[in-house]
Amino acid sequence: GGGFVAVGGDLSYDMGNYNNSPVEAILPIISRAAEYRGGRNVVIMIDASGSTMATDQTTGESVIGFIDANAMSVVQYIDPGSSVGVVAFGGITAEKEIIPMSSQGIRNDYIQWISEIGPQSGVVPTDIDKGFAAALDLLKTVSGTNMIIVISDGQMPEDFEEVKTKAQELKDENVDALFVQISLTYLTEELKQRSINNRYQELADIFGTSVNLLNPDQRICTGDKPCLEGEEIPDAAPTPAPTPEFTSEFPLIALDTEHFITRFVNITASVTGFNDVTPKLGSDRLVATTGGKPILTTWGFGLGRVASFTTDSGAGETRWASGVYSGENSRLISSMINWAIGDPQPDEGVVIQAEDIWAGTSGKVVIKSDDLPRVVLDGTGQLDLSRTGPDPDTYETTLSLEIEGFHDLSGYGIAVNYPLEYREIGFNERLETVIAANGGRVYDMNEVESLLLLDIKEKAVRTVQQPVSRKEPFLLAALLLFLGEVIIRRLKDRGKERPVIGENP
Structure with missing residues (x-):
């Protein structure tokens, strides 16, 4: 039930001695190169015009129902190395991009999309020329062998010259074609040839082929033989081919976007080298180069999970995949490791389940065990358990812890967050008004290093108004005047003759 991840490099896989080794036995790849047989791009053109609403009065089956069923058969059984896009024409042209049919999840998504295709009314025109134009636009976005499969009731529009012009444009781009006409009734081979619409x-004829008329019980692909001409049933022992020299970057694409590893990863990285390997039958190709070379391949081995990452660790002398280990692309690596680990908690014996709790707030703990378990908190206190519900092996208890941090519950980690009331603490809207009223200011992060320091320096100097007495000079002047007057009077008195005061008789 464990997991195993093998990472490549210049001494691994085809460049090491992995081929036919015990290690390779558990890997989802064969450590040698194989000739890449994929690269076929197929656009399924679905006629959703008003005439396809025709219904068999006996069975109730409609033409559009059989058209959709045949389109679904192609999506379901086409070679995994092929890429498929869909164009529905009939008044409104709808498109589904061309992507590799590398997983059942992708096929199911396209089958669901096709099942919802149908004419809006009986007067919707057969604008197959717009369908040809849309198919050509899709095929110009990819490289490889291109092909269209046109599935229709055979009814063509009045302006047929424009249709032939668009068909010729596809032929000029070396696009192959398969034309299928659907019949509501069962016809013999002779009647089939007579029933094919001449237009x-x-x-x-433009593509050098013939129209295939299918009875209601016939499908383009059935699964018991190659779906299209040129396809082969894959062989477990592919033809070896020499590993090419790598002198440029190889962009990566996700082949299966519904897998746990690639579901939420937007891969934009390129690699400058890789190990040239071949996926084994039953494996899942998740990531590859745009040239089809596997980069991430997975499968189940016994009860465990195995992933082969066939490029290097992004370090060392080669540094093939340094871009995969940086930015958003690095999520591919963490997702790959998490997928291999799976659920780290045991699924048998004593199984403990509990959510993280808040300090001072009680939380529920559920324990599953055949017998009454002994559950210890932080290695000291044993918890009291009570059996709950109809399940006899389910026990329950509550925890209320005051100390924040991580606590151990018999090997199960429980995180205790800060008290719940702290979560409501925030910035008081009136605080800024109060601060401003007292001469302060609220700064944001961008202003801390600039305005805050300047304001601190400015407010560090205080201006204080104090009363200063100016009466000292005036008092001094008055004193001097007084002394001067006294001195002048004394001097005048000395210059006068004083009368002689006689003695009393």
Whole structure:
């Protein structure tokens, strides 16, 4: 039930001695190169015009129902190395991008999309020329062998010259074609040839092929043989091919966007080298180069999970995949490791389940065990358990812890957050008004290093108004005047003759 991740490099896989080794036995790849047989791009063109609403009065089946069923058969059974896009024409042209059919999840998504295709009314035109134009635009976005599969009731529009012009443009781009006409009734081979629409056959003639008319019980692909001409049933022992020299970057693409590893990862990185390997039958190719070379391949081995990452660790002398280990792309690595680990908690014996709690707030702990378990908190106190519910092996208790941090519950980690009331603490809207009223100011993070320091220096100097007495000079002047007057009077008195005062008789 464990996991195993193998990372490549210049001494691993095809560049090491992994081929036919015990290690390779558990890996989802064969450590040698194989000739890449994928690269076929197929656009399924679905006729959703008003004429496809025709219904068999006996069975109640409609033409559009059989058209959709045949389109679904292609999506379901086409070679995993092929890429498929869908174009529905009939008044409104709807498109589904071309991507590799590398997983059942992708196929199911396209099958669901096709099942919802149908004409809006009986007067919707058969604008197959717009369908051809949309198919050509899709095929120009990819490289490889291109092909269209046109599935229709054979009814063509009045302006047929424009249709033939668009068909010729596809032919000029070396696009192959398969034309399928759907019949509501069961026809013999002789009647089939007579029932093929002449204009529909003219389109097939442009591509040098013939229209295939299918009875209601017939499908383009059935799964018991190659779906399209040129496909082969994959072999577990592929033809070896020499590993090419790598002199440029190889962009990566996710082949299965529904897998746990790639579901929430936007891969934009490129690698400058990789180990040239071949996926084994039953493995899942999740990430590859745009040229089809596997980069991340997974499968289940016994009860465990195995992932082969066939490029290096982004370090060392090669540094093939340094871009994968940085930024958003690094989530691919963490997701790959998490997938291999799986659920780290035991699923048998004593199984403990508990959510993180808040300090001072009680939380519930659920324990599953065949017998009454002994559960210890932080290695000291044993908890009292009570059996709850109809399940006889389920026990429950509550915890109320005051100390924040991580606590151990018989090997199960429980995180205790800060008290719940602290979560409501925030910035009081009136605080800024109060601060401003007292001569202060609230600064944001961008102003801390600039305005805050300047304001601190400015407010560090205080201006104080104190009364200063100016009466000392005036008092001194008055004193001097008084002394001067006294001195002048004394001097005048000395210059006068004083009368002689006689003695009393």
